[in-house]
Amino acid sequence: MRVSNSHLHTGTMDKHDLRHELKAAVAAIPQQEKSIRAKKAIRLIEDNALFKQAHSVMAFFPLPDEIDISSALPRWADEKELLLPAMENGLIVPKTYVPQLVRGDFGVMQPEGGPFPVDEIDCIIVPGLGFTLEGARLGRGKGCYDRFLAGTKASKMGLCFSEQILDELIVEPHDIFMDFVTVA
Numbered sequence: 001m002r003v004s005n006s007h008l009h010t011g012t013m014d015k016h017d018l019r020h021e022l023k024a025a026v027a028a029i030p031q032q033e034k035s036i037r038a039k040k041a042i043r044l045i046e047d048n049a050l051f052k053q054a055h056s057v058m059a060f061f062p063l064p065d066e067i068d069i070s071s072a073l074p075r076w077a078d079e080k081e082l083l084l085p086a087m088e089n090g091l092i093v094p095k096t097y098v099p100q101l102v103r104g105d106f107g108v109m110q111p112e113g114g115p116f117p118v119d120e121i122d123c124i125i126v127p128g129l130g131f132t133l134e135g136a137r138l139g140r141g142k143g144c145y146d147r148f149l150a151g152t153k154a155s156k157m158g159l160c161f162s163e164q165i166l167d168e169l170i171v172e173p174h175d176i177f178m179d180f181v182t183v184a
Contacts, residue, residue: 015138015141015170016141018129018130018138019129019130019138019140019141022129022130022138022163022164023065023129025161025163025164026065026161026163026164027065028163029161029163034067034068034161035068037067037161037184038067038068038069038071038184040184041067041069041159041182041184042069042071042072044182044183044184045069045072045125045157045159045182046072048157048180048182050123050155050157050179050180051123051125051157053122053123054080054122054123054155055080055081055122056080056081056082056083056116056120056121056122056123057076057080057081057082057083057121057122057123057124057125058082058083058084058085058094058121058123058124058125058154059072059073059076059082059083059084059097059125060084060085060108060125060126060127061073061084061101061108061109061110062127063107063108063127065129066127066159067127067159067160067161067184069125069159073097074099076097077097081096081116082096082097083095083096083097083116083121084097084101084109084110084111085108085110085148086104086108086110086111086112086115087104087105087106087108087110087144088104088105089105090105090142090144091144091147091148092144092145092147092148093115094115094116094118094121095110095111095112095113095114095115095116096111096113096116097111098111098112098113106142118148118151118152119152119153121152121154122154122155123154123155123156123157124149124152124154124155124156124157125157125159125182126145126149126156126157126158126159126178127158127159127160128145128158128159128160128164129164130160130164130165130166130169131158131160131164131165131166131169131178131181131183132165132166132167132168132169132181133165133181133183134177135156135158135177135178135179135180135181136166136169136171136175136177136178137158137169137175137176137177137178138166138169143174145176146174146175146176147174149176150174150176155179155180156176156177156178156179156180157178157179157180157181157182158178158180158181158182159181159182159184160181160182160183160184161183161184162183162184165181165183
C-alpha cells in the first residue's frame with residue numbers, strides 16, 4: 001500500500017523539516033500496527049530475489065523509528081553470512097552478526113570484532129527516513145550510508161513503512177539510489 005505524502009510538499013520543504021515530518025508520521029503508527037507490519041516486511045524481504053540469491057547480507061539492528069527486523073536476524077544468520085553495520089569514527093564498517101551486540105556511535109546496536117570485506121557483500125538492507133518508489137533515499141543527514149554504499153557493488157534494498165514513501169525527493173549528486181524499496 002502506498003500512502004501519498006504530497007501534503008509534505010517535498011519539493012519546497014528542506015531536508016531537516018522533511019526528516020522531522022517523516023519521524024512524526026512513523027511515531028503516529030500504533031505499536032501493534034508497527035509489529036504487524038514488521039512481520040510483513042520480514043516476509044517481503046525473504047521473498048525478494050535480491051535477498052534469496054545473496055550469500056552475504058548486511059542488515060541493521062533497528063533504531064526505535066525503524067522497522068523492527070531484529071526477530072529475523074538470528075534466523076538470517078543461520079541461513080546466510082549476516083552482517084550488521086558498526087559505526088567507527090562516523091563511518092560504517094560491516095561486521096559479522098553475533099547475538100551479543102554493543103551500543104556504538106549514534107546509539108546504534110552493533111557487533112564487535114573485525115571488519116567484513118565490503119566487496120564480498122551481495123545485498124544490503126538499508127534503513128531510511130524516506131524513500132521514493134524509484135529508489136531515492138532520505139537518510140538521517142550524516143551521509144554515513146551514502147558514503148558506505150558508494151563503495152560497494154552489492155544490491156541495495158531500502159526498507160520503510162508506507163508513510164515514508166514520498167512522491168518526490170530532492171536528490172543530490174552524492175545520494176545513492178536503492179535497487180528495490182520494500183514497503184510495509
